[in-house]
Amino acid sequence: MSTARHDRHAVNKIFGTELPQESSDERDPNAGHEDSERDEWLRDNVPPHHR
Template sequence: MTTPDRNRKDLDDIFGEILPETTSDERDPEPPERDTDEWYERERPPHHDR
């Protein structure tokens, strides 16, 4: 028989971590992006004038 810890590790290796150890409200918020237009500039369709 496998131990519960070993079984959990095997499941995590196969399926990935389903539930994180901490929830999003327990983690520090991500810092905002410095240049908010950067994404829009990168994703701008080629037919739009620059």
């Protein structure tokens, strides 16, 4: 058994459930919306020497 798998198994044995790989504060529910806004901002603000 690999070390990571062994550690995960030990945690699950103690807490009784598998813990998520990332916490809720690492996940952004509006990530897709922000990406499109960020892309639009970048397109609108490209310096002339990069066009």
